[in-house]
Amino acid sequence: MADQPKLFKVTIDNITVEVEAGTSILNAARMIGGDVAPPAMCYYSKLKGSGGKCRTCLVEVSAGSTADPRPMPKLVASCRTNVMDGMVVKNITSERVQDARKGVVELLLINHPLDCPICDQAGECHLQDLSYEHGAEGTRYEFPRRQFEKHNLGPYIQLHMTRCILCYRCVFTADQLTNKRVHGVLDRGDHAEIATYIEKALDNDFIGNVIDVCPVGALTDKTFRFKNRVWFLKPVDAHRNCPKCSGKVTLWHRGDEVFRVTGRKDQWGEVQDWICNDCRFEKKKTSDWVIDGPTKVSRHSVISANHYVDTVKPHEALPEVMGGRQPRLLMNIHSVSEVNKPTIDLSKIQGPAHSGDFKKGE
Amino acid sequence: MGRKLLLEKAHVPGIRSYDVYRREGGYRSVEKALKTMSPDQVTEEVKKSGLRGRGGAGFPAGMKWSFLAKPEGVPRYLVCNADESEPGTFKDRYLMEFIPHLLVEGLIVASYALGSNRTFIYIRGEYAWIVDILEQAIAEAKNNGWLGKNILGSGFDCEIYVQRGAGAYICGEETALIESLEGKRGNPRIKPPFPAVKGLWDCPTVVNNVETIAAVVPILNITGEEYAKIGVGKSTGTKLISACGNINKPGVFEIDMTISVEEFIYSEEYCGGIANGKRLKACIPGGSSVPILPANLLLKTAKGEARMMNYESLSDGGFATGTMMGSGGFIVLDEDQCVVRHTLTLARFYRHESCGQCSPCREGTGWMEKILKNIEYGKGKKSDIDLLWDIQRKIEGNTICPLGDAAAWPVAAAIRHFRDEFEWHVQYPNAAQNRNYGLAHYADPLPVAAAPKA
Numbered sequence: 001m002a003d004q005p006k007l008f009k010v011t012i013d014n015i016t017v018e019v020e021a022g023t024s025i026l027n028a029a030r031m032i033g034g035d036v037a038p039p040a041m042c043y044y045s046k047l048k049g050s051g052g053k054c055r056t057c058l059v060e061v062s063a064g065s066t067a068d069p070r071p072m073p074k075l076v077a078s079c080r081t082n083v084m085d086g087m088v089v090k091n092i093t094s095e096r097v098q099d100a101r102k103g104v105v106e107l108l109l110i111n112h113p114l115d116c117p118i119c120d121q122a123g124e125c126h127l128q129d130l131s132y133e134h135g136a137e138g139t140r141y142e143f144p145r146r147q148f149e150k151h152n153l154g155p156y157i158q159l160h161m162t163r164c165i166l167c168y169r170c171v172f173t174a175d176q177l178t179n180k181r182v183h184g185v186l187d188r189g190d191h192a193e194i195a196t197y198i199e200k201a202l203d204n205d206f207i208g209n210v211i212d213v214c215p216v217g218a219l220t221d222k223t224f225r226f227k228n229r230v231w232f233l234k235p236v237d238a239h240r241n242c243p244k245c246s247g248k249v250t251l252w253h254r255g256d257e258v259f260r261v262t263g264r265k266d267q268w269g270e271v272q273d274w275i276c277n278d279c280r281f282e283k284k285k286t287s288d289w290v291i292d293g294p295t296k297v298s299r300h301s302v303i304s305a306n307h308y309v310d311t312v313k314p315h316e317a318l319p320e321v322m323g324g325r326q327p328r329l330l331m332n333i334h335s336v337s338e339v340n341k342p343t344i345d346l347s348k349i350q351g352p353a354h355s356g357d358f359k360k361g362e
Numbered sequence: 363m364g365r366k367l368l369l370e371k372a373h374v375p376g377i378r379s380y381d382v383y384r385r386e387g388g389y390r391s392v393e394k395a396l397k398t399m400s401p402d403q404v405t406e407e408v409k410k411s412g413l414r415g416r417g418g419a420g421f422p423a424g425m426k427w428s429f430l431a432k433p434e435g436v437p438r439y440l441v442c443n444a445d446e447s448e449p450g451t452f453k454d455r456y457l458m459e460f461i462p463h464l465l466v467e468g469l470i471v472a473s474y475a476l477g478s479n480r481t482f483i484y485i486r487g488e489y490a491w492i493v494d495i496l497e498q499a500i501a502e503a504k505n506n507g508w509l510g511k512n513i514l515g516s517g518f519d520c521e522i523y524v525q526r527g528a529g530a531y532i533c534g535e536e537t538a539l540i541e542s543l544e545g546k547r548g549n550p551r552i553k554p555p556f557p558a559v560k561g562l563w564d565c566p567t568v569v570n571n572v573e574t575i576a577a578v579v580p581i582l583n584i585t586g587e588e589y590a591k592i593g594v595g596k597s598t599g600t601k602l603i604s605a606c607g608n609i610n611k612p613g614v615f616e617i618d619m620t621i622s623v624e625e626f627i628y629s630e631e632y633c634g635g636i637a638n639g640k641r642l643k644a645c646i647p648g649g650s651s652v653p654i655l656p657a658n659l660l661l662k663t664a665k666g667e668a669r670m671m672n673y674e675s676l677s678d679g680g681f682a683t684g685t686m687m688g689s690g691g692f693i694v695l696d697e698d699q700c701v702v703r704h705t706l707t708l709a710r711f712y713r714h715e716s717c718g719q720c721s722p723c724r725e726g727t728g729w730m731e732k733i734l735k736n737i738e739y740g741k742g743k744k745s746d747i748d749l750l751w752d753i754q755r756k757i758e759g760n761t762i763c764p765l766g767d768a769a770a771w772p773v774a775a776a777i778r779h780f781r782d783e784f785e786w787h788v789q790y791p792n793a794a795q796n797r798n799y800g801l802a803h804y805a806d807p808l809p810v811a812a813a814p815k816a
């Protein structure tokens with residue numbers, strides 16, 4: 001047939017798939033799925049021009065194609081390199097890749113504030129997942145971490161520049177979804193920052209999507225700020241008749257209360273549809289929505305845990321994840337806070353702990 | 363005395379003006395090309411000359427031109443890279459300042475060969491006064507019929523525009539340059555596509571260094587074959603070297619690539635020897651991005667042969683014992699210079715100039731600078747040296763553009779060849795604050811220096 005798309009055979013980590021010409025290595029690997037899919041912190045399939053920047057998706061091409069089977073000398077960004085017929089790619093089977101990726105993760109973390117305990121993104125943060133899966137136990141960085149002057153982006157969106165990994169996704173989102181982008185990257189190198197020029201507020205019907213595309217907690221929802229941890233919320237898919245967008249969202253509930261609204265995300269953490277600011281920020285009542293059913297959450301996500309039961313206590317788990325080293329005690333939280341008294345067994349508590357629970361334990 | 367093709371007339375009084383330049387034989391190559399040759403014949407001539415790009419990478423210019431995509435009805439562009447911001451490199455500045463018409467002449471011929479009707483010179487922002495010089499030369503050329511519509515009745519139209527950069531080294535990288543020229547933030551593009559297919563405004567584009575373009579003039583005048591006879595091997599023609607550091611006669615020299623490094627440093631015709639009667643310790647022969655070499659490896663290759671001032675000989679031995687021709691920024695360090703401090707200076711430069719797009723370069727350059735600062739100021743640890751080695755290794759080859767490599771190489775080479783100087787800084791932090799490590803064994807005959815701990 002004339003309009004049958006041309007198919008290329010590509011082998012990634014010894015698994016062969018057939019994909020259409022013009023497919024990137026990353027997307028071919030995603031078709032195989034599982035560990036074979038390289039981590040991607042900057043590529044976003046719905047954003048034109050995205051990818052190539054974070055370098056977490058580097059892979060080794062051990063044979064360029066059937067026609068030219070020479071290996072590529074350098075590791076390549078799988079998100080921005082297209083497959084060729086007969087290409088052979090190594091991802092998790094390549095020590096070079098593992099080593100380089102570990103380096104990238106270390107570098108992404110050297111200036112990260114590691115403030116997960118107070119970050120709204122914790123639990124659904126791609127940098128957390130990446131570090132857990134590909135990072136080292138400790139850091140070799142011994143210098144003060146980078147800081148920035150604060151910028152106020154208006155009533156809906158909170159910017160924590162210290163957490164930003166400069167993936168440029170939010171910039172592409174604003175460029176491609178809104179008609180007048182007012183934020184972007186200022187300055188360069190390790191002092192580059194996301195900011196609006198002359199403190200303009202981000203204000204556009206679709207600008208809220210920058211929150212969903214941000215892989216880390218650099219852009220978060222101000223209307224949800226510090227309200228709850230994501231793993232205590234129950235995500236459900238819902239929709240409404242929206243004149244501006246598809247109206248297909250995920251509602252994040254606790255009890256009857258809707259704590260936040262986001263786009264529906266697929267298994268790679270990408271939204272299926274962009275949603276408008278009205279749906280995201282203004283429709284926080286269950287009655288605004290028609291519920292479609294529970295959102296599918298990966299079994300491995302803490303969000304699917306939704307409770308503390310059977311969790312391993314930190315002091316038991318820490319040496320294990322830290323390669324045998326003991327954590328350094330910076331401050332004993334119990335000396336300043338009532339929360340998590342050692343006498344309380346958090347693992348016995350269903351759902352989030354309340355001050356009441358602690359009183360009981362005394 | 364070596365043959366001069368570019369700077370031969372540079373010091374004729376008044377050569378900056380059109381009348382003198384023309385009287386001295388200027389614009390002959392345009393006449394020859396437009397009246398007697400087809401664009402492809404010009405490209406063929408440049409191919410025959412063996413001319414290699416003078417911007418740093420040394421890619422054969424004629425080959426680059428022949429790769430230019432030529433789809434019907436799509437404009438093509440020639441962009442001249444005059445961003446010259448590599449520490450140690452100041453040859454393009456010299457050429458543009460003294461003999462601007464040579465560049466304009468070369469640009470007309472190259473534009474004809476490539477079919478570029480609008481040609482751009484992207485010039486380093488700090489070269490503000492040269493913009494005026496170039497614009498005057500362009501205006502004179504236009505008034506005399508070398509630019510504009512239907513040049514010399516050939517049917518070929520061409521205009522040249524000068525665009526100033528805004529002070530970023532990264533805008534010398536060809537795709538960042540194109541972005542900047544389009545009015546955007548100067549971030550390098552992810553390749554492919556290459557500029558030859560999708561460059562300026564997504565049209566096929568050739569980016570060439572100032573010196574590369576200027577060399578087209580003598581190539582047409584004396585023919586590619588004659589040009590190829592000058593020099594050795596794949597290092598044909600003449601090369602401008604900007605020499606600086608602890609030498610008696612810093613400046614820009616035109617060499618024909620047949621002389622040895624030793625002759626270049628010590629002969630009266632060129633650098634005139636090390637200043638103040640000091641001894642040579644180390645040298646970066648091709649601009650800040652290329653590996654530094656200790657005196658012994660600089661003057662003799664690992665095989666014990668004299669090292670020559672050409673592409674092949676300078677890179678003889680790979681990175682283990684060799685370096686690169688790069689952009690020809692020849693930086694000489696005498697025995698009083700501290701390699702650690704010097705490496706810190708370069709690391710600071712690359713940290714400051716990284717565009718920040720890709721994580722290894724953005725984060726790694728800053729980290730290396732901080733560690734080097736510690737070592738230089740007596741706060742280093744022995745493990746820092748291996749850490750530095752590991753960081754540069756994680757940057758190199760893993761970034762979008764070669765700036766990442768350019769930041770990694772100087773650090774790698776400094777540790778590879780001067781490891782004991784680094785160790786001395788760590789071991790004797792107080793002494794390192796008061797005096798320098800000195801020449802040590804760096805000029806001793808081979809074999810030398812500890813191999814790197816990978």
Ligand SMILES: Cc1cc2nc3c(=O)[nH]c(=O)nc-3n(C[C@H](O)[C@H](O)[C@H](O)COP(=O)(O)O)c2cc1C
Binds near residue numbers: 531534763
């Ligand atoms: C960080 C960086 C800076 C560069 N700066 C310059 C420059 O200032 N001038 C230049 O001619 N080439 C520079 N280059 C090389 C250009 O990318 C490009 O290879 C060159 O202009 C091609 O010209 P040529 O083939 O005539 O050498 C730079 C490359 C990099 C990676």
Ligand code: SF4
Binds near residue numbers: 166168215219
């Ligand atoms: S704010 Fe978030 S989305 Fe924007 S560049 Fe930073 S990490 Fe990426």
Ligand code: SF4
Binds near residue numbers: 716717718720724766
């Ligand atoms: S290597 Fe450095 S300068 Fe080049 S694109 Fe990456 S961050 Fe920018």
Ligand code: FES
Binds near residue numbers: 042055
């Ligand atoms: S996902 Fe490919 S480089 Fe970031």
